[in-house]
Amino acid sequence: MRFTIAAAGVLLLMSHSAHAADKYVWDGYGSGASNNCSIYGMHIEFVADGGKVVGWWQQKDRVVRNFELPLGADGKFKGKVNIGTGDMNVTGSVGSSPEIKLTGYCNFGGPLKKL
Numbered sequence: 001m002r003f004t005i006a007a008a009g010v011l012l013l014m015s016h017s018a019h020a021a022d023k024y025v026w027d028g029y030g031s032g033a034s035n036n037c038s039i040y041g042m043h044i045e046f047v048a049d050g051g052k053v054v055g056w057w058q059q060k061d062r063v064v065r066n067f068e069l070p071l072g073a074d075g076k077f078k079g080k081v082n083i084g085t086g087d088m089n090v091t092g093s094v095g096s097s098p099e100i101k102l103t104g105y106c107n108f109g110g111p112l113k114k115l
Helices: 003-016
Strands: 024-027 041-049 053-057 064-070 078-083 089-091 099-105 107-111
Touching: 024 107, 041 099, 041 107, 064 078, 064 089
Parallel strands: none
Antiparallel strands: 024 041, 041 053, 053 064, 078 089, 089 099, 099 107
């Protein structure tokens, strides 16, 4: 009996350490009040693991912006990322219907593709 419990514990630890982080991406164009938003191409990529999301985004031909935000037990995350001229609000969720939204000078985001 003790061996069975110990073996189950080892298998549980092995399966947890073998778990790969979930990677998500979004590619698309912006929307918003500025006429230019619809021509701004954006790539967003992040990994959700260990209670946080860590990633980056890049508007075509612009600086790469990194972010790290806490991931709630409900699969949701939110925060602000300073982009020099202000902040982008970042919200999203992972799980059955993963999505991300960046709002600020333009709006970006939508359903995520899980890799």
